[in-house]
Amino acid sequence: MKTRAAVLDGPGRLVVRDQTLRAPRRSELLIAVEAAGVMFAEVQMALGRYPGQPRFPFVPGYDLVGTVVDGPRAGQRVAAMTRHGAWAELVVRPARQVVEVPAGLAPADAVALVTNGVTAYQLLHRSARVRPGETVLVLGASGGVGTLLTQLAVAAGATVIGTASPAKHHAVRGFGATPVDYHGPGLPDRVRALAPDGVDVVLDPIGGPGFDDSWRLLAPGGRLVWYGSQSTLHATGVRFAPAIVALRKIAAWNARSRLRRDGRRASLYYVRNGTRAFRTDLATVLDEAAAGRLSSAVSARYALDQAREALTALSDGRITGKAVLEISGRGRALGAGAEDLQGV
Numbered sequence: 144m145k146t147r148a149a150v151l152d153g154p155g156r157l158v159v160r161d162q163t164l165r166a167p168r169r170s171e172l173l174i175a176v177e178a179a180g181v182m183f184a185e186v187q188m189a190l191g192r193y194p195g196q197p198r199f200p201f202v203p204g205y206d207l208v209g210t211v212v213d214g215p216r217a218g219q220r221v222a223a224m225t226r227h228g229a230w231a232e233l234v235v236r237p238a239r240q241v242v243e244v245p246a247g248l249a250p251a252d253a254v255a256l257v258t259n260g261v262t263a264y265q266l267l268h269r270s271a272r273v274r275p276g277e278t279v280l281v282l283g284a285s286g287g288v289g290t291l292l293t294q295l296a297v298a299a300g301a302t303v304i305g306t307a308s309p310a311k312h313h314a315v316r317g318f319g320a321t322p323v324d325y326h327g328p329g330l331p332d333r334v335r336a337l338a339p340d341g342v343d344v345v346l347d348p349i350g351g352p353g354f355d356d357s358w359r360l361l362a363p364g365g366r367l368v369w370y371g372s373q374s375t376l377h378a379t380g381v382r383f384a385p386a387i388v389a390l391r392k393i394a395a396w397n398a399r400s401r402l403r404r405d406g407r408r409a410s411l412y413y414v415r416n417g418t419r420a421f422r423t424d425l426a427t428v429l430d431e432a433a434a435g436r437l438s439s440a441v442s443a444r445y446a447l448d449q450a451r452e453a454l455t456a457l458s459d460g461r462i463t464g465k466a467v468l469e470i471s472g473r474g475r476a477l478g479a480g481a482e483d484l485q486g487v
């Protein structure tokens with residue numbers, strides 16, 4: 144079976160071409176992809192900088208929404224987090240890893256919630272355990288995860304301060320946060336001007352030189368959750384080095400905080416699919432969006448053939464919210480069973 148896919152042939156080399164796809168096993172589904180997310184992880188993968196990425200060549204694509212092509216679930220619209228492989232017209236996924244998409248939610252809107260929605264929900268409710276009345280600092284509030292974090296934190300009754308480039312402050316404000324520019328020196332002072340006693344929660348996907356400030360901005364009892372290394376994209380050396388530095392800091396801060404008994408805590412978050420919590424939380428955010436209480440913040444749509452353009456726009460900082468690939472779903476258009484697809 145063949146499928147059209149965007150393939151990373153090597154660092155910076157993304158081409159769209161036909162790929163061979165193996166037939167699904169009994170426990171798997173053949174899915175005609177309708178939308179796939181574009182996110183920072185793929186920018187890192189394109190540079191060969193994402194910890195644990197496959198060897199080149201491979202098909203990137205962290206998440207997808209599509210329609211099951213055959214079997215008892217044929218015609219069902221499903222969502223899945225794949226980590227890689229979603230930038231294709233057809234994919235094969237384990238049936239236990241997919242979640243049904245509620246009716247009325249467009250594929251592009253749904254896909255924006257798969258990895259990013261679960262990440263945002265779990266950061267707030269499983270890691271930081273945000274409470275009504277707390278102040279939350281969302282770093283990168285204009286991005287794919289950040290726009291969802293902001294909305295979910297506001298819905299949880301928190302006051303949100305969100306960092307972003309000035310051109311995106313209007314959007315950040317629209318999602319309910321007070322925007323702060325992260326460029327140049329003095330970010331901690333700008334945050335303290337809004338929260339003189341410190342903040343209760345910092346959600347940090349940036350790491351790097353400003354990571355210490357994230358810790359220092361915490362009020363007693365505050366929680367810092369680190370979940371990305373956006374600022375170290377162009378670092379050289381071992382891919383895992385920024386993570387090792389951050390984890391050492393987290394261990395040292397927690398040890399010091401225990402001695403001082405100030406109640407502050409730092410932790411790492413990493414989204415895991417295939418778990419009951421992932422499926423439950425994905426269903427929750429999809430339902431929230433279907434009910435109109437959560438916006439997917441999709442602001443840019445590209446065809447599969449424009450995957451390179453989408454990646455460039457994201458890495459150049461030209462996207463506010465979320466970029467998605469809208470994919471033709473060729474298998475769905477065929478209305479075909481697996482056998483019919485042999486000659487595709």
Ligand SMILES: NC(=O)c1ccc[n+]([C@@H]2O[C@H](COP(=O)([O-])OP(=O)(O)OC[C@H]3O[C@@H](n4cnc5c(N)ncnc54)[C@H](OP(=O)(O)O)[C@@H]3O)[C@@H](O)[C@H]2O)c1
Binds near residue numbers: 307308370372374462
């Ligand atoms: N741990 C996990 O399981 C997990 C899961 C999903 C995502 N993530 C992480 O979440 C982060 C966001 O991913 P995404 O796909 O949402 O990215 P995105 O859409 O590209 O958004 C990036 C955001 O970060 C801001 N930003 C970029 N460079 C920055 C810098 N040097 N300093 C401060 N802010 C900066 C951007 O602000 P402007 O555009 O306004 O300048 C934007 O708000 C990434 O680090 C990613 O690895 C982690």
